[in-house]
Amino acid sequence: MGQITANKKNPMVYLPGMEVLESNMLEQVLTLSAGIDWEKYEAADVEQALRQERLTLADFKALLSPAAEPFLEDMASVAQRRTCDFFGNSIYMFTPLYLANYCENHCVYCGFNCQTAIKRARLNEAEIEREMQTIAATGLEEILLLTGESPSMSDVSYIGRACQLARKYFRVIGLEVYPMNSDEYAYLHRCGADYVTVFQETYNPEIYEKLHLAGRKRIFPYRFYAQERALKGGMRGVGFGALLGLGDFRQDAFATGLHAQLLHKKRPQAEIALSCPRLRPTLYQPGENPGGVSEAQLLQVLLAYRLFLPMANITVSTRERASVRDQFVRLGATKISAGVCVGIGGHNGEAESKGDEQFSIADPRSVSAVYEALQGGGLQPVMSDSLYL
Amino acid sequence: MNTEKSSRDMMRLGNKEFSSRFILGSGKYSLDLITAAVRQGGAEMITLALRRANAGGKENILDYLPPGITILPNTSGARDAQEAVRIARLARAMGCGDFIKVEVIADTRFLLPDNRETVKATELLAAEGFVVLPYMYPDLQTARELVDAGAAAVMPLGAPIGSNKGLCTKEFIQLLIDEIELPVIVDAGIGRPSQACEAMEMGAAAVMVNTAIATATDVPAMAGAFRAAVLAGRSAYLAKLGRVLDRGAAASSPLTGFLHTEGV
Numbered sequence: 247m248g249q250i251t252a253n254k255k256n257p258m259v260y261l262p263g264m265e266v267l268e269s270n271m272l273e274q275v276l277t278l279s280a281g282i283d284w285e286k287y288e289a290a291d292v293e294q295a296l297r298q299e300r301l302t303l304a305d306f307k308a309l310l311s312p313a314a315e316p317f318l319e320d321m322a323s324v325a326q327r328r329t330c331d332f333f334g335n336s337i338y339m340f341t342p343l344y345l346a347n348y349c350e351n352h353c354v355y356c357g358f359n360c361q362t363a364i365k366r367a368r369l370n371e372a373e374i375e376r377e378m379q380t381i382a383a384t385g386l387e388e389i390l391l392l393t394g395e396s397p398s399m400s401d402v403s404y405i406g407r408a409c410q411l412a413r414k415y416f417r418v419i420g421l422e423v424y425p426m427n428s429d430e431y432a433y434l435h436r437c438g439a440d441y442v443t444v445f446q447e448t449y450n451p452e453i454y455e456k457l458h459l460a461g462r463k464r465i466f467p468y469r470f471y472a473q474e475r476a477l478k479g480g481m482r483g484v485g486f487g488a489l490l491g492l493g494d495f496r497q498d499a500f501a502t503g504l505h506a507q508l509l510h511k512k513r514p515q516a517e518i519a520l521s522c523p524r525l526r527p528t529l530y531q532p533g534e535n536p537g538g539v540s541e542a543q544l545l546q547v548l549l550a551y552r553l554f555l556p557m558a559n560i561t562v563s564t565r566e567r568a569s570v571r572d573q574f575v576r577l578g579a580t581k582i583s584a585g586v587c588v589g590i591g592g593h594n595g596e597a598e599s600k601g602d603e604q605f606s607i608a609d610p611r612s613v614s615a616v617y618e619a620l621q622g623g624g625l626q627p628v629m630s631d632s633l634y635l
Numbered sequence: 636m637n638t639e640k641s642s643r644d645m646m647r648l649g650n651k652e653f654s655s656r657f658i659l660g661s662g663k664y665s666l667d668l669i670t671a672a673v674r675q676g677g678a679e680m681i682t683l684a685l686r687r688a689n690a691g692g693k694e695n696i697l698d699y700l701p702p703g704i705t706i707l708p709n710t711s712g713a714r715d716a717q718e719a720v721r722i723a724r725l726a727r728a729m730g731c732g733d734f735i736k737v738e739v740i741a742d743t744r745f746l747l748p749d750n751r752e753t754v755k756a757t758e759l760l761a762a763e764g765f766v767v768l769p770y771m772y773p774d775l776q777t778a779r780e781l782v783d784a785g786a787a788a789v790m791p792l793g794a795p796i797g798s799n800k801g802l803c804t805k806e807f808i809q810l811l812i813d814e815i816e817l818p819v820i821v822d823a824g825i826g827r828p829s830q831a832c833e834a835m836e837m838g839a840a841a842v843m844v845n846t847a848i849a850t851a852t853d854v855p856a857m858a859g860a861f862r863a864a865v866l867a868g869r870s871a872y873l874a875k876l877g878r879v880l881d882r883g884a885a886a887s888s889p890l891t892g893f894l895h896t897e898g899v
């Protein structure tokens with residue numbers, strides 16, 4: 247791919263062809279998440295929040311504030327009970343399959359960005375099917391299909407064909423691909439996908455503009471409304487997340503939870519999921535902890551999400567080490583990936599993936615290893631919890 | 636005292652009779668505990684979410700169910716009547732029999748049922764020969780519609796699924812018990828054996844419990860506690876029947892017998 251010069255498009259203005267929804271949800275989230283004074287929350291606010299069955303926005307903020315840091319143990323205890331009430335001891339397993347890493351966006355922090363000279367690849371149908379057979383043989387029944395953003399190299403019909411192939415091997419198909427219009431989501435739903443995840447990365451528009459220099463991803467509201475368009479297209483569930491550490495992680499976590507809550511109120515039949523990926527070292531973000539979000543703060547976000555949205559599935563990323571993930575699933579996370587390869591191809595045991603990976607994973611455990619770890623922790627691994635209808 | 640084995644007190648649903656009035660939900664278990672829970676609880680019927688069942692899969696709940704247990708598949712995940720019907724047909728095709736619990740959820744935040752779609756699904760499925768047990772919000776009018784639709788029972792919630800809050804809807808459940816001819820099976824929200832006992836004392840035909848047992852520290856023991864509670868409640872309900880009959884007959888008037896029958 248040739249270099250794409252930063253086009254300095256206004257990130258708040260839709261590009262031609264982008265579907266516009268009539269909604270003020272974005273304004274609500276931006277207004278409510280701007281200028282939060284995290285220092286004003288005190289221990290009493292945190293204790294009050296921990297006593298509530300249904301949290302207000304103020305309670306949610308208190309749990310995300312620095313004042314909650316000494317209360318992690320109490321938060322964990324309440325979150326564990328809430329998780330148990332709604333999910334029992336079930337932990338859902340899945341794995342991602344990266345179909346292609348061609349990308350036309352220039353996101354300064356990402357290993358796939360269009361400026362980076364990496365090995366680019368796109369799996370063909372035979373390769374997709376081989377990868378899926380290998381993954382299905384591990385016993386997994388849910389797959390998450392990913393691509394970079396390249397409507398020319400991984401267009402909607404390519405993704406749709408991958409969904410159709412996935413239907414042969416998996417009961418649950420999720421997508422983490424570039425935002426698209428509702429009719430395109432409807433097409434992918436007909437092809438077999440039921441779930442769509444889009445990370446807003448950061449809900450701070452100023453920071454977002456500095457990090458996303460070119461490509462369709464630069465357009466902030468189009469990304470924000472992706473989940474709503476996906477539900478409009480018939481998808482069963484949607485996932486939200488911010489890449490913690492790109493901006494103020496507390497603000498981003500609050501905005502993520504609020505975004506999910508508002509959409510859930512508007513579409514109460516939808517299944518809602520949250521992820522809490524933390525910025526980890528990449529080519530562009532060197533250093534031990536580039537985003538400055540500690541493990542304790544990551545846990546704080548996870549627990550606050552659980553208490554604010556007790557019905558939401560919460561995924562813990564392979565960016566985190568195995569021992570952390572094993573604990574997080576006992577405290578509020580309900581979904582975990584296993585047997586992960588974030589390069590293009592590579593599930594078939596080749597020495598190298600066909601295409602380079604997006605980030606380094608810290609938990610490379612196989613499906614069996616994660617499965618046994620869950621059982622050893624008194625948890626019940628669940629391979630699928632959905633029917634495509 | 637009536638025992639659960641008494642043939643006078645069997646619960647009839649469809650073409651089957653059950654001596655146990657305790658139905659086990661299965662959504663939240665460790666699979667290795669289900670067998671113990673069934674045995675200790677004495678359940679003769681256990682629910683099964685089709686979205687979890689996968690014959691031949693790595694962990695299939697069907698492999699953990701003791702023989703002789705009636706499987707009650709549920710349509711959890713259905714967003715409308717059509718999806719409920721599709722799931723029911725899938726269940727039947729998998730060999731799960733003709734019993735189906737209709738569960739159409741309008742709101743995944745609180746897992747509250749969509750009564751209107753539930754009635755539609757019930758009518759469609761009853762016409763296809765299913766024995767339909769619909770999970771519903773306890774509304775008397777909806778219950779009447781479910782009777783007309785061909786339901787085999789009605790399953791009003793006591794409180795939101797997973798809340799363990801007990802019989803929040805007690806007054807409305809009592810209305811159903813008093814006014815609807817079908818068995819009333821209290822489902823969802825029962826958090827303690829005492830609440831199951833209370834539901835049975837009110838005259839519920841049976842109770843369904845999942846979360847309260849699955850999340851107990853000692854799952855088999857809690858299943859046993861619920862078994863005892865359901866028996867106690869049912870026995871108490873049957874023991875009250877004598878007073879109900881007397882109230883209806885009013886053969887004597889010990890309080891007002893002093894009044895002259897004519898004249899002054």
